[in-house]
Amino acid sequence: MCLILFSIGIYCILVKRNLIKIIIGIGIAEYAVNLFFILVGYRAQGRAPILAEKEIVQNMVDPLPQALILTAIVIGLAVTVLIVSIAIRIYEKYGTFDITKIRRLRG
Amino acid sequence: MNPVPLPVTHNLLPLFVAIPLGSAFIVSLLGKRVKGFSDTFSNLATFSLFSISLLSLLLVKHSGTVVYKVGGWIPPIGICMVLDSLTSFMLVTINLIAFLVTIYSIGYMERYTAKWKFYTLFLLMLAGMNGVIVTGDMFNLFVFLEIASISSYALVAFGVEHEELEASFKYMVMGIMASLFILLGIAFLYSLTSTLNMADMSRALAKIGDNQTAFFVAALFLMGFGLKAALVPFHAWLPDAHPSAPAPISAMLSGVLIKALGVYALARIFFNVLGITATSSSIFMVLGTISMVLGGLLALGQEDIKRLFAYSSISQIGYVVFAIGIGTPLGILAGLFHLFNHAIFKSLLFLNSGSIEYATGTRDLRKMGGLTSKMPVTGYSSLVGSMSISGIPPLSGFWSKLLIILAAIEAKHFIFAAIAVLVSILTLAYYLKVQRLAFFGELKGSLKGIKEAPLTMKLSMIALSIICLLGGLLLIPGIQKNFLSLATEVLVNGTNYAQIILGSIK
Numbered sequence: 274m275c276l277i278l279f280s281i282g283i284y285c286i287l288v289k290r291n292l293i294k295i296i297i298g299i300g301i302a303e304y305a306v307n308l309f310f311i312l313v314g315y316r317a318q319g320r321a322p323i324l325a326e327k328e329i330v331q332n333m334v335d336p337l338p339q340a341l342i343l344t345a346i347v348i349g350l351a352v353t354v355l356i357v358s359i360a361i362r363i364y365e366k367y368g369t370f371d372i373t374k375i376r377r378l379r380g
Numbered sequence: 381m382n383p384v385p386l387p388v389t390h391n392l393l394p395l396f397v398a399i400p401l402g403s404a405f406i407v408s409l410l411g412k413r414v415k416g417f418s419d420t421f422s423n424l425a426t427f428s429l430f431s432i433s434l435l436s437l438l439l440v441k442h443s444g445t446v447v448y449k450v451g452g453w454i455p456p457i458g459i460c461m462v463l464d465s466l467t468s469f470m471l472v473t474i475n476l477i478a479f480l481v482t483i484y485s486i487g488y489m490e491r492y493t494a495k496w497k498f499y500t501l502f503l504l505m506l507a508g509m510n511g512v513i514v515t516g517d518m519f520n521l522f523v524f525l526e527i528a529s530i531s532s533y534a535l536v537a538f539g540v541e542h543e544e545l546e547a548s549f550k551y552m553v554m555g556i557m558a559s560l561f562i563l564l565g566i567a568f569l570y571s572l573t574s575t576l577n578m579a580d581m582s583r584a585l586a587k588i589g590d591n592q593t594a595f596f597v598a599a600l601f602l603m604g605f606g607l608k609a610a611l612v613p614f615h616a617w618l619p620d621a622h623p624s625a626p627a628p629i630s631a632m633l634s635g636v637l638i639k640a641l642g643v644y645a646l647a648r649i650f651f652n653v654l655g656i657t658a659t660s661s662s663i664f665m666v667l668g669t670i671s672m673v674l675g676g677l678l679a680l681g682q683e684d685i686k687r688l689f690a691y692s693s694i695s696q697i698g699y700v701v702f703a704i705g706i707g708t709p710l711g712i713l714a715g716l717f718h719l720f721n722h723a724i725f726k727s728l729l730f731l732n733s734g735s736i737e738y739a740t741g742t743r744d745l746r747k748m749g750g751l752t753s754k755m756p757v758t759g760y761s762s763l764v765g766s767m768s769i770s771g772i773p774p775l776s777g778f779w780s781k782l783l784i785i786l787a788a789i790e791a792k793h794f795i796f797a798a799i800a801v802l803v804s805i806l807t808l809a810y811y812l813k814v815q816r817l818a819f820f821g822e823l824k825g826s827l828k829g830i831k832e833a834p835l836t837m838k839l840s841m842i843a844l845s846i847i848c849l850l851g852g853l854l855l856i857p858g859i860q861k862n863f864l865s866l867a868t869e870v871l872v873n874g875t876n877y878a879q880i881i882l883g884s885i886k
Contacts, residue, residue: 279564283557286553286557292549295553299553299556302557302560303556303560306560306563306564306567309564309567310563310567310570313567313570313571335574337570337576338567338570341519341576344519344523345522345563348523348526348530351526351530352526352530352552352556352559355530355533355534355552356533356549356552356553356556359533359537359545359548359549359552360549362537362540362545363545363546363549366541366542366545367542
């Protein structure tokens with residue numbers, strides 16, 4: 274599942290010509306990685322890792338990946354905001370989202 | 381461990397991240413309102429960072445590896461920061477360049493409107509880089525890496541013109557791919573070892589032994605960090621991104637960012653965490669050599685001065701990776717020495733190109749000529765930089781290249797050594813081209829009215845060229861022992877890293 278999502282994302286980045294579609298591809302690939310990280314910490318019939326009194330929680334899911342992914346999602350948000358704003362600026366300058374037409378740099 | 385009689389203790393470590401982060405915050409708050417504040421304050425911040433990085437060098441020499449436990453949690457549960465001799469070596473390099481670059485920016489950045497924004501992003505990038513260097517935790521490394529990368533994406537687009545935006549977009553897409561690969565690699569490693577602490581991870585990996593997942597992880601990291609280091613199959617973003625940024629930032633990006641995020645992280649993870657094997661060492665060597673040759677060949681054909689320097693960066697990074705890949709103590713020593721030298725002379729050259737652009741308004745080599753007569757400081761310092769990078773004997777670049785070639789011969793890689801010599805000649809060729817077209821010859825009519833760059837810009841260029849001239853002194857046994865060899869030992873010791881780190885936790 275993650276692998277499929279990741280491949281779709283990478284495919285979008287590599288093949289699509291539209292800036293916005295590339296950004297969406299990045300988003301999909303990012304979520305695939307996040308999902309994979311969550312799955313690393315998953316256990317079948319796991320419970321939320323909350324320690325309560327009198328109750329010994331067994332079979333917890335690993336809480337660490339969840340915390341990590343929270344950070345990764347925030348980073349992803351920042352990256353997406355920046356890349357979208359740059360895409361908007363590009364649209365203002367070039368008047369197009371097509372990367373084949375945005376070609377000033379060579380070599 | 382002996383008690384530390386020095387006034388500084390391990391509490392020094394978080395300052396490397398805290399100072400730039402805090403000053404970025406303050407600059408963004410006050411820089412807009414108080415005139416000249418952002419200049420003074422950022423320079424103060426980078427100067428203090430440089431001084432404490434020198435202090436850290438003393439500290440490591442005195443009391444060995446220092447571990448700082450963030451928030452008092454004991455690793456491997458908590459996050460730790462590690463200061464060993466490799467770290468302090470990298471910290472000195474980064475903060476030295478950062479300090480000189482901020483001095484330079486006082487004059488240079490007058491052309492742009494929002495100076496305080498520039499300084500804020502600059503300091504954030506510095507915080508990220510220092511963080512990558514000091515951290516001892518895998519995920520923490522990823523977070524700092526992203527801080528540094530995101531601010532560098534924004535800095536590349538700082539001019540908000542056609543080229544800058546396009547370069548920044550390209551750079552971002554590549555950078556994000558790299559980060560995703562790294563994150564995926566971390567996820568696999570975590571599932572394999574159930575820990576994120578680098579030292580603990582390396583211990584767990586040693587217990588598991590050789591397996592497929594570890595190999596896959598190595599491939600992912602090689603792709604991720606290779607993209608950040610701009611090794612040749614992954615280099616496409618660099619020649620666009622580096623020239624588009626303002627000159628001080630090009631100096632930072634080419635001088636230290638690709639090294640801190642790319643080469644340092646690669647070396648740290650492959651040597652200290654995964655453990656270097658014959659396969660990965662030969663992959664390093666092959667990638668390094670390809671980068672050397674291709675970067676050099678592509679640089680030869682460039683007409684844009686900054687673009688030429690950017691391709692030359694790829695070529696020089698190839699040298700560093702190749703030398704580290706040899707894996708012998710001499711090779712690693714040579715690699716680190718070349719890394720330091722390259723940081724110095726490449727920043728010098730980018731600053732030179734900045735002052736040329738400042739004075740003449742062009743980056744096209746064909747439109748320049750005879751600049752030395754009008755801009756003596758820029759002219760002569762770039763002569764020093766070019767000669768040093770192409771390996772003319774008394775200058776620093778000669779010694780490190782000599783060492784790299786010697787190390788290759790010592791390890792019986794004769795073909796690689798021959799290629800390294802040839803690329804060195806190639807380097808000389810394209811730097812002679814720069815010198816001939818830009819600085820010697822007749823002054824073009826359109827350039828009669830140009831003036832030398834302002835004082836602050838001259839100051840940092842002169843400082844860098846002096847370091848270039850004196851760089852060879854680092855090889856004198858006494859200095860070498862304290863600065864380079866100690867850093868080399870960390871990598872040579874490889875996976876002993878785990879014992880050292882876990883041992884120094886009380």
